[in-house]
Amino acid sequence: MRTRFFLACVFLPLVVIGQDKGLTDTYNSKFAKAWSVDETAVRWTDGFWGNRFDVCRDTMVEAMWHIMNDPQVCPAYRNLEIAAGYCDGEHHGPAFLDGDFFKWFESMAAVYAVTREPKLDALMDEIIVTIAKAQREDGYMHTQVVIPERNHQKELHDNQGVVGTATGTAKGGAFNNRLNFETYNHGHLMMAACVHYRATGKRTLLDVAIKATDFLYNFYKTASAELARNAICPSHYMGVVEMYRVTGDPRYLELAQNLIDIRGLVENGTDDNQDRVPFREQWNAMGHAVRANYLYAGVADVYAETGDETLLPNLESIWSDIVNHKMYITGGCGALYDGTSPDGTNYTPDSIQKVHQSYGRAYQLPNSTAHNETCANIGNLLFNWRMFLVSGDGKYNDIVERVLYNSLLSGISLDGTKYFYTNPLRLSDEFPYTLRWPKERTRYISCFCCPPNTVRTVCEAQNYAYALTEDGLYCNLYGGSALDTKLRDGSPLKLTQVSNYPWEGVSQITFEKAPKKKEMAVYLYIPSWCDSYDIAVNGLSVNVAPVKGYAMVNRVWKKGDKITVTLEMKAKLMASNPLLEETRNQVAVMRGPVVYCLESNDLQGRDIDNVLIPANIEWKEKSVTIDGCPMTALTGTALYLRDESWDNTLYREVNTGMEKFEVTLIPYFAFGNRGHSEMSVWLPLAR
Numbered sequence: 001m002r003t004r005f006f007l008a009c010v011f012l013p014l015v016v017i018g019q020d021k022g023l024t025d026t027y028n029s030k031f032a033k034a035w036s037v038d039e040t041a042v043r044w045t046d047g048f049w050g051n052r053f054d055v056c057r058d059t060m061v062e063a064m065w066h067i068m069n070d071p072q073v074c075p076a077y078r079n080l081e082i083a084a085g086y087c088d089g090e091h092h093g094p095a096f097l098d099g100d101f102f103k104w105f106e107s108m109a110a111v112y113a114v115t116r117e118p119k120l121d122a123l124m125d126e127i128i129v130t131i132a133k134a135q136r137e138d139g140y141m142h143t144q145v146v147i148p149e150r151n152h153q154k155e156l157h158d159n160q161g162v163v164g165t166a167t168g169t170a171k172g173g174a175f176n177n178r179l180n181f182e183t184y185n186h187g188h189l190m191m192a193a194c195v196h197y198r199a200t201g202k203r204t205l206l207d208v209a210i211k212a213t214d215f216l217y218n219f220y221k222t223a224s225a226e227l228a229r230n231a232i233c234p235s236h237y238m239g240v241v242e243m244y245r246v247t248g249d250p251r252y253l254e255l256a257q258n259l260i261d262i263r264g265l266v267e268n269g270t271d272d273n274q275d276r277v278p279f280r281e282q283w284n285a286m287g288h289a290v291r292a293n294y295l296y297a298g299v300a301d302v303y304a305e306t307g308d309e310t311l312l313p314n315l316e317s318i319w320s321d322i323v324n325h326k327m328y329i330t331g332g333c334g335a336l337y338d339g340t341s342p343d344g345t346n347y348t349p350d351s352i353q354k355v356h357q358s359y360g361r362a363y364q365l366p367n368s369t370a371h372n373e374t375c376a377n378i379g380n381l382l383f384n385w386r387m388f389l390v391s392g393d394g395k396y397n398d399i400v401e402r403v404l405y406n407s408l409l410s411g412i413s414l415d416g417t418k419y420f421y422t423n424p425l426r427l428s429d430e431f432p433y434t435l436r437w438p439k440e441r442t443r444y445i446s447c448f449c450c451p452p453n454t455v456r457t458v459c460e461a462q463n464y465a466y467a468l469t470e471d472g473l474y475c476n477l478y479g480g481s482a483l484d485t486k487l488r489d490g491s492p493l494k495l496t497q498v499s500n501y502p503w504e505g506v507s508q509i510t511f512e513k514a515p516k517k518k519e520m521a522v523y524l525y526i527p528s529w530c531d532s533y534d535i536a537v538n539g540l541s542v543n544v545a546p547v548k549g550y551a552m553v554n555r556v557w558k559k560g561d562k563i564t565v566t567l568e569m570k571a572k573l574m575a576s577n578p579l580l581e582e583t584r585n586q587v588a589v590m591r592g593p594v595v596y597c598l599e600s601n602d603l604q605g606r607d608i609d610n611v612l613i614p615a616n617i618e619w620k621e622k623s624v625t626i627d628g629c630p631m632t633a634l635t636g637t638a639l640y641l642r643d644e645s646w647d648n649t650l651y652r653e654v655n656t657g658m659e660k661f662e663v664t665l666i667p668y669f670a671f672g673n674r675g676h677s678e679m680s681v682w683l684p685l686a687r
Contacts, residue, residue, distance in 0.1 A: 025194075025245040026389045027468075031307035033392035034467040034474055037485045039198035040113045042462040047480035047500050049461055051629055052409075056459045057111055060416035064104050064455055065123075073444050076101040077130075079143040083150065084133035091147040093448075096181035098143050099188035099235065100452050105205075106192040107456035113199035114462070124196065128204045131189075135208055139215030141189055142182045145174050175219070179232065186212050187235030194242045195460075206246065213243045217255045220262065232273055233291045234259070237298020238382070241305060256302050260311070271341035272355040280310050283317040285326055285359045286341055289334025289371075290449075292359065293379025300386035312390075319387060322380070323399065325362035329574060329588050329681065330410070330595050330668060331403035332372035332423055333380045336360045337435070363579040367426035367682060369435065374411035374423060374450035377403050378457050385464060388476075392469065394549015397476050398528045400464060404477070405502060405593045409669035411454045413441045414627040419451040420672075425597075425681040427672075428609070430646075441672055472521030474550065478507040478565070491515035502592045503623075503632040505567035514557035522557075523550035524565050527593060532568040537561065567592070571619035571634055573685070586682040587613050589634065589665055591621075596634055596665040600678040603663075608678045610641040611663060612686040626666065627673045638663035639686050658686075 026032035044050040071078035075092040080101065082089045105127065112120040135141045136149070175182055193209030196202070216236065237259055244252035263269075264278030272287040274295050285292055296318055303311045327333055334357055341355045357371050381403040388396035410423045418441035427439050445451065465477040470488060478501035484494045492513045499507035514520065526533055526546040535542045535551055538561060544551045553563065571591040576583040589596040600608045617636045624633045642657030671679045 025198075025242065026304050028245070029304040029389075032304045032389045034389050034469045036389075036463055037466050037468055037483065039110075039195065039463070041485040042465050042481055042483050043114045044462055045480040045482055045496070046498075048502060048630075049465075049477075049479040049481070052458055052461065053114070055414075055416040055628075056107070056455070057115060057117075060412070060455045060458065061104075061108050061111055061120075063417050064107075064452060067444055067448075068101055068104055068452075074448060076104075076448075077127075079147065080130050080134045083143040083146040084130045085150065086130070086133075088151075088154075089147075090151070091144045094181075094446075095142075095144050095177075095179065096184050096233070096449060098141065099181065099185040100449050102185070102188035102192040103449075103452035103456050106188070106195045107452065107459040109192065109196040109199045110456060110459040110463075113195075121200065124200070125202075125204070128196075128208070131205065132208050135211060136215075138218075139211035139213075140174055140182075141208070141212045141215075142174070142180065142185050144180060145182070175223070181233060183216070183231040183236040184233040186216060187237070187239035190236070190239030190243050194239075194246050197246060209239075209243060210247065213240060213249075213252055213255070216240065217251050220255060220258060231259075233288075234295050234298055237295065238301055241298065241301035244305065253302075253305055256298070257306060257308070260299060260302060270355075271353055272358065276353075280314060282314055284321045285318050285333075287355050288358050289376035290357065290373055290379055293333060293376055293383050297379060297382040297386050300383060300390060304386065304390045315387065319383070319396075321362070322359075326359050326365070327380070327399075328365055328370065328372060328407070328425060329576075329590075330372070330377075330406035330423070330425065331380060331399060332370065332377050332407040332425075334358055334371050334373055334376040335365050337369060337371050363577060363581070365580055366582050367680070368424060368428060368431050369433075370422070370424045370426075372407060372423040372425075373421060374408070374419075375453050377407035377411070377423065378453050381408065381457065389467065392474070392523075392548065392550075394525055394546070395528065397525055397549060401477065401527060401593045404461060404464070406595045406668050408454065408457055410671070411450055412458070414629045414670060414673045416455075418443050419445060419454065421445050421447060421450050425668075427677070427679045429678055430609075440676060469521075469523070471519075472523065472554070474523045474525070475509065475565075476525050478502075478525070478567075487515060487520070489515075491518065491520075493520075501567075502569075502594050503621075503630075505569040505592070507565045507567075509563040509565070511557050511559055511561045513559060514561070517556060519554055519556050521552050521554040522563065523552050524563070525549060526551050527567065529572075529590065529593065530567045531570075534564075534566040536564040536566075539564075571596075571621075573613065573615065573617070575685075576682075583682045585685055587685045588681050588683075589613075589619070591619075591632070591634065594632075595668040595681060597668045597671050597679050597681045598663065598665055598683060599671055599674070601674050602666070606640055606661070607643060608680055610643065612639040612641065612658070612684045613663075614639060614686045622664070624666070626670050629670065631667050631670060633667075634665045635662055637661070 026035040044053045067074050068076045076097045079091055081087055108120055136146055189212055190209045193205040197206040240252050240256045260279055263275045266275045269275035274287050274292055299311055300315055336358050338356045339360050340352045357373055381400055384396040384399040407423050411420045420441050465481055466483055467474040478499045480499055481497045486492055494513035495509055495511050497509045501507055526549055542553055569592045571589055573587040574590050575587060619634045619636045622633045622635050637660050639658045640661050641655050644655055668681055
């Protein structure tokens with residue numbers, strides 16, 4: 001392992017290298033193959049994502065502000081007001097609530113980047129003043145600690161007439177409790193600040209984040225390994241690297257590198273926190289899935305900046321383990337509510353440790369008890385997006401797309417007001433246990449990390465549609481959109497896309513501006529699920545084979561040129577590996593990137609457990625609208641077993657009495673939006 005030394009603590013002036021860059025700014029990253037387009041460069045114009053963004057703009061962001069700003073429901077903003085000295089009180093809510101508020105703030109900045117709505121700008125300005133006042137003078141930002149410190153200072157003043165700084169006992173609260181989520185909160189502050197800066201050009205929140213990042217730099221420069229290990233759910237890896245990209249301060253990249261090294265010094269670590277062994281000795285996904293995926297995404301960011309070859313093999317091996325052994329068909333991650341982890345590091349049985357909300361063993365993917373926390377699914381997206389940026393490989397974009405259309409959107413109601421914490425693949429009224437999280441979406445969840453994470457990710461979906469590279473443009477996400485950006489050499493690039501994807505397979509891209517008298521490559525995403533496709537330029541078919549998931553068309557483009565991409569969109573029956581015992585002899589249905597499910601609402605009183613899908617079923621598409629969201633349902637002739645009660649029965653002779661009936665499947669992300677229902681993604685196969 002290479003030894004790194006911290007630079008002398010000097011405060012450098014802000015060197016702006018990324019105001020107009022994208023969500024993940026790898027524009028100057030030496031070891032990235034692609035970089036995000038500008039934060040303000042893409043907007044949805046119509047179609048599926050246009051509909052979802054309209055809900056973001058009109059409902060999601062505002063509805064969540066009402067929740068965050070109501071202390072009777074969620075004390076997130078009230079904690080900041082108390083820490084800022086606006087009112088008296090104690091800290092309430094979980095330790096990570098600050099970070100959840102910053103996630104919501106990031107969603108507001110992302111919407112503002114597209115809409116330029118003055119009311120959003122004014123609200124952000126008002127909130128930033130509160131955040132800045134809630135920050136400790138040394139840059140530390142964590143209301144669970146700051147509030148007691150300020151109350152302690154006030155008590156000294158009231159009882160002794162002494163006005164001083166919070167020292168001694170009060171200040172000792174920082175990083176003393178491993179479950180305090182301080183670095184998680186700092187990391188989401190950094191990410192929100194970078195998005196706000198790129199969207200508005202204002203430094204107000206960025207200056208707060210600079211102080212916070214400086215605090216972490218100084219803390220980790222002197223902290224012991226045991227104290228430094230108090231950093232669960234490491235959003236700060238991504239945050240610190242993004243701060244480096246925005247400011248150009250080399251200390252921040254140095255800090256990010258050292259965060260990885262410090263993990264390797266931890267004694268008595270846990271698989272749950274991915275620190276029982278150094279990261280460079282980890283080859284499989286283990287432990288708490290949110291913490292794991294955030295860690296992997298952050299390490300990928302570090303690789304993009306440093307090219308540290310001791311990191312990439314681990315990332316690739318962990319990715320393969322997730323995708324080939326531990327990921328649901330929806331892109332969901334973290335199968336287990338609770339479990340044990342003997343697998344991650346091959347320790348002896350006497351060192352088995354408890355894990356929660358975690359990856360399990362290979363092929364351990366239950367359906368009714370699938371945890372699949374929405375934050376873990378988003379972490380999977382973040383990890384794969386960064387792996388795409390450093391490789392240009394479409395296999396990573398396959399997972400980005402899988403999550404976006406399935407296990408992300410399932411976490412929020414179609415009207416944008418209610419949320420899931422977990423995302424099971426089966427819901428049964430007969431299930432004999434009461435699980436920790438509700439079976440129906442609710443407006444507020446006591447652990448409120450997933451809702452703002454979901455909202456910010458949906459609000460930022462347009463940032464995954466395109467990416468730039470040295471010789472041109474990647475088209476990653478099809479949908480009605482407009483792009484207005486510049487290439488590396490400053491050449492303008494402006495285009496529009498018309499598409500009803502994912503319901504229809506035809507997408508047409510029209511150039512409004514293009515580099516003059518210069519060839520430019522356009523890399524068109526060909527998903528791994530697509531068996532047949534066609535690409536035409538100005539109406540003439542182009543014979544080009546995809547390389548690493550992209551078909552490249554390279555030519556001198558001019559205004560009015562059109563690219564038409566046609567992807568075959570047929571419904572498929574999907575089987576699982578035989579080692580995945582939960583779904584042996586069952587099938588799931590996919591059409592394009594969308595996973596489908598059966599809801600009891602569509603069964604007219606039939607038992608969902610008695611529905612069988614014939615191997616030769618012929619699916620027909622049917623346009624439907626659920627709660628204002630147009631989508632394609634699938635209908636076909638299925639089989640239904642004769643009803644027999646299973647009460648107090650564990651085994652019995654096979655039931656062979658069947659009848660045919662018309663079954664309707666809807667997209668998985670849309671389940672639970674028509675009132676209470678049972679649901680299943682995997683259904684028995686009838687051959």
